[in-house]
Amino acid sequence: MRAEDLNVYSQIGNVGEILDESQKKRGLLIYAFQQIQKEFNYLPEEELKALSRKLDIPLSDVYSTASFYKHFYFKPRGKNVVCVCMGTACHVRGASKILEKLKEKFGIEEGETTKDMSLTLETVGCVGCCGLAPVVTVNEDVSGEMTPAKLDVIIDGLGGK
Ligand code: FES
Known part of the structure; x- marks a missing residue:
């Protein structure tokens, strides 16, 4: 509207x-x-x-x-928004490696959007399901206990380079 x-x-x-x-x-x-x-x-x-x-x-x-408010954005965002939780529990369980892999795969830094507007990469402090750390959200979906293999499946589904 x-x-x-x-x-x-x-x-x-x-x-x-x-x-x-x-x-x-x-x-x-x-x-x-x-x-x-x-x-x-x-x-x-x-x-x-x-x-x-x-x-x-x-x-x-x-x-x-x-x-x-953190949830209002001033720049256009991609069709998909991938958010890596960088809270303490996720950090301890390897969130930084997940973030690095996503940066490398899509050629963007945290807070940026791919040129084709297909994906925005963000981080968050905690999404409230620390027991599932490390956690990545893709749009509204939460994926816990993230592993390199699970991340590959997610990336493939998003059309990473
Ligand atoms: S620290 Fe990641 S869900 Fe809480």
Whole structure:
């Protein structure tokens, strides 16, 4: 959904009665970011500018709010997002080797996307299933107890070089 098409005020409900106009607008930003990111897979600059105009909130405030949350992205992301958990349990059980293998295979660094937009490589602090360390997520799927053989299967499924 584009920023221009958002009916953000319909999301307030009864809570709107106890908030002033500025609080209402700011409270709607997260919902708006979620809708825009659902549409574009990231937050395009033009959409954030449109949102800034629509809600009459300075663009710098729109950006600072979005950048507070790690799950909003400012750059286009690939069709597949592979995320290596680098939390303590995964680190101890070889997450760095997994990350290196993925970097080498796809020719990108952590936080980058392949030129053909097929894959974005990310890391995360902990995905909450430390008992399955080391853990890699591919889009919404979690793969635990990652081994080189399992990683090869995942890479083949994603079309690595
Ligand atoms: S440290 Fe990797 S899942 Fe918790």
